[in-house]
């Protein structure tokens with residue numbers, strides 16, 4: 107099996123676009139996700155895991171849109187499965203579509219993509235950065251107490267296209283040299299939160315207040331001219347090299363809920379590497395809901411054809 111791919115990175119985080127996608131059918135996005143999981147999970151692993159990929163890679167499977175307003179549909183997946191949404195991946199998809207001539211480089215160009223969690227809109231900015239208007243985001247729970255090692259920390263649980271636990275009072279230095287420890291702590295926070303059943307349910311608007319947390323986000327003081335630095339622990343154990351756009355959306359929802367950031371005001375979120383996204387929000391239709399826009403840059407890194415040779419014992423990745 108041969109799979110043409112185009113690789114890019116968005117502020118350090120890799121995206122692997124599979125343009126002429128897998129045969130996922132023309133059903134609903136939910137049906138296509140189920141088909142990807144049921145029939146192509148081995149191929150997903152072959153595309154994303156070593157020796158062809160890495161734990162940090164996110165794949166974007168492009169398809170025809172269902173909605174007439176959309177330019178394409180996209181399903182994102184990482185080393186352990188399908189993601190709800192992925193902003194760095196959307197920026198990578200748009201950069202890739204520019205590269206193959208399907209989207210103009212001209213500032214002001216707009217593109218709409220259908221994802222399993224809703225429609226997202228991207229536009230090209232004057233400096234070539236790509237801005238993504240993400241799905242409606244909200245904070246489900248504030249200040250959930252967690253006993254971690256010998257201390258107590260607090261997590262907000264927020265939706266930004268994936269479920270995030272956002273922790274400020276962890277007391278850790280957000281420095282690259284500390285990534286193994288930050289990963290261990292984040293994984294422990296997720297484990298503890300996901301064992302709690304009492305945090306599930308719906309709010310007055312009928313929205314989930316806390317789904318199973320898939321990403322953990324630790325915040326600290328900026329070190330590269332931003333408003334804040336983060337460390338983002340992803341579901342498969344990798345850390346996000348970018349500031350994580352769905353995580354930045356979740357952060358904006360918390361800042362809005364705490365009245366710490368006004369609509370339209372910029373928020374510069376640094377990653378653990380010091381790369382940056384600029385986030386802004388407008389109010390959504392429902393109480394407590396925001397519509398975040400996150401902008402960043404992406405670069406093409408490779409065009410290639412993956413070979414999944416039937417004789418290769420690692421054609422479906424090294425687990």
Ligand code: PYC
Nearest residue numbers: 192193194350351352
């Ligand atoms: O940018 O939304 C994002 C993202 C999710 C997982 C990795 N990056």
